[in-house]
Amino acid sequence: MKYDVVVVGSGVAGPIVARDVAKAGFSVLLVDKKPAIGTPKQCAEGINVNVFKEFDIPYDKRFINREIYGARIYSPSGYTAELRYDKVSGVILERKVFDKMLAYYAAKAGADVWARTEVIDLLRKEGKIMGVKAKHEGELVEIEAKIIVAADGVESTVARLAGINTYAPPHEFDSAYEYEMIIEGYDPDLIHLWFGNEIAPRGYVWVFPKDEDRANVGIGINSDNEKTAKYYLDKWLKENNIPTKKILEINVGLVPVGGFVRELVKENVAVVGDAARQVNPVHGGGMYEAMKAANILAKWIVKALEEENLELLKNYTKEWWEVEGPKMERLLKLRRAMEKLTDEDIDVFVQLLGGTDLEKLAGGNYFEVVKALMKHPKVLMSKRRLEILKALL
Numbered sequence: 001m002k003y004d005v006v007v008v009g010s011g012v013a014g015p016i017v018a019r020d021v022a023k024a025g026f027s028v029l030l031v032d033k034k035p036a037i038g039t040p041k042q043c044a045e046g047i048n049v050n051v052f053k054e055f056d057i058p059y060d061k062r063f064i065n066r067e068i069y070g071a072r073i074y075s076p077s078g079y080t081a082e083l084r085y086d087k088v089s090g091v092i093l094e095r096k097v098f099d100k101m102l103a104y105y106a107a108k109a110g111a112d113v114w115a116r117t118e119v120i121d122l123l124r125k126e127g128k129i130m131g132v133k134a135k136h137e138g139e140l141v142e143i144e145a146k147i148i149v150a151a152d153g154v155e156s157t158v159a160r161l162a163g164i165n166t167y168a169p170p171h172e173f174d175s176a177y178e179y180e181m182i183i184e185g186y187d188p189d190l191i192h193l194w195f196g197n198e199i200a201p202r203g204y205v206w207v208f209p210k211d212e213d214r215a216n217v218g219i220g221i222n223s224d225n226e227k228t229a230k231y232y233l234d235k236w237l238k239e240n241n242i243p244t245k246k247i248l249e250i251n252v253g254l255v256p257v258g259g260f261v262r263e264l265v266k267e268n269v270a271v272v273g274d275a276a277r278q279v280n281p282v283h284g285g286g287m288y289e290a291m292k293a294a295n296i297l298a299k300w301i302v303k304a305l306e307e308e309n310l311e312l313l314k315n316y317t318k319e320w321w322e323v324e325g326p327k328m329e330r331l332l333k334l335r336r337a338m339e340k341l342t343d344e345d346i347d348v349f350v351q352l353l354g355g356t357d358l359e360k361l362a363g364g365n366y367f368e369v370v371k372a373l374m375k376h377p378k379v380l381m382s383k384r385r386l387e388i389l390k391a392l393l
């Protein structure tokens with residue numbers, strides 16, 4: 001079996017690469033170890049509404065669970081800041097359908113798609129990487145390919161097999177735990193985020209509404225914490241008197257929030273998405289970054305195949321670092337600064353920040369916001385707060 005490209009992993013990044021390369025007329029095989037692509041989900045399913053246009057994905061009601069108009073954040077003592085638009089700003093997806101439909105779009109563009117196919121090793125001949133070895137419905141198969149894409153998520157093995165250094169220490173990952181459950185009393189037009197060192201160390205608790213009374217309710221905390229994410233989520237639910245007898249799903253996962261990969265390509269293997277730690281380090285959202293990187297990678301795969309020059313693949317690393325790298329480094333700096341905040345600091349900042357400030361912070365465009373905060377008496381009076389902010393400039 002021979003293809004131009006084999007893509008390992010059909011989450012978000014993989015199908016976008018497969019679709020774009022197949023569209024250009026090259027042969028592509030997209031594989032995933034899951035028997036049903038998209039299931040189970042490991043996601044809160046929130047994404048900015050602009051992605052559909054940017055990545056040419058139909059705005060299809062089959063996977064758009066709910067339209068969202070903004071966000072409300074809560075400080076440890078209960079101060080809130082809100083960002084509310086009069087038009088749709090984001091959506092809560094149904095990822096089980098979304099991921100499957102992305103694979104369907106890849107198939108429609110010409111790619112072959114195999115579910116229940118787990119890549120277990122690289123295929124090497126005379127020291128060269130020639131493809132992958134996989135278990136396809138329990139049978140061992142060898143798939144030859146000119147280019148291999150490791151889109152195999154946070155626990156990626158394929159990039160490492162090729163010698164790409166994807167190591168990051170445990171502190172650069174969040175541990176996430178989530179219930180899809182019945183929950184009432186939260187404005188279903190907004191996403192809700194709670195911050196605080198006793199609530200969610202380093203991270204936040206989220207309620208992402210999927211219905212008036214159904215939501216993904218989850219938490220992300222630093223994965224090297226001595227307590228578990230489940231411990232903190234259950235504590236928060238109990239302290240807020242939220243009944244936990246109607247739980248429809250439990251989702252667990254790791255989220256990379258740092259540890260970006262310097263060299264994204266080795267020989268004819270490229271890494272993309274969570275496997276390459278391409279995730280927003282402040283809010284832990286990875287779908288946008290996975291699609292953005294997939295887009296860049298697909299462009300260079302097509303060029304490399306058209307010009308029969310695999311060296312061109314290296315331009316993916318260069319372009320990703322030029323286009324996304326600076327923003328990601330700024331966000332990482334912001335994440336590290338946020339880790340130093342006490343609960344009192346969070347209370348102060350939430351009182352001082354407006355909705356648009358929050359948007360700028362989450363997108364990494366924080367210079368103006370930080371400069372304005374530094375002039376406020378509540379910040380000026382605290383040498384420590386001032387130093388945390390100064391380090392961001």
Ligand SMILES: Cc1cc2nc3c(=O)[nH]c(=O)nc-3n(C[C@H](O)[C@H](O)[C@H](O)COP(=O)(O)OP(=O)(O)OC[C@H]3O[C@@H](n4cnc5c(N)ncnc54)[C@H](O)[C@@H]3O)c2cc1C
Pocket residue numbers: 008009010011012013014031032033034038042043044045046047117118119120151152153154156157176177178218251252253254255272273274275279284285286287288290
């Ligand atoms: C609890 C939680 C909540 C989250 N919430 C959000 C959110 O609200 N918004 C957001 O943008 N991001 C969120 N994220 C992050 C987001 O889910 C990921 O960033 C995104 O899915 C990354 O896409 P990907 O294609 O790189 O990897 P994945 O979506 O993880 O896909 C990787 C695929 O590879 C397959 N695979 C792995 N190994 C092999 C193998 N050896 N052979 C074949 N197939 C293999 C897996 O089965 C999987 O389908 C959340 C993550 C978690 C854990």
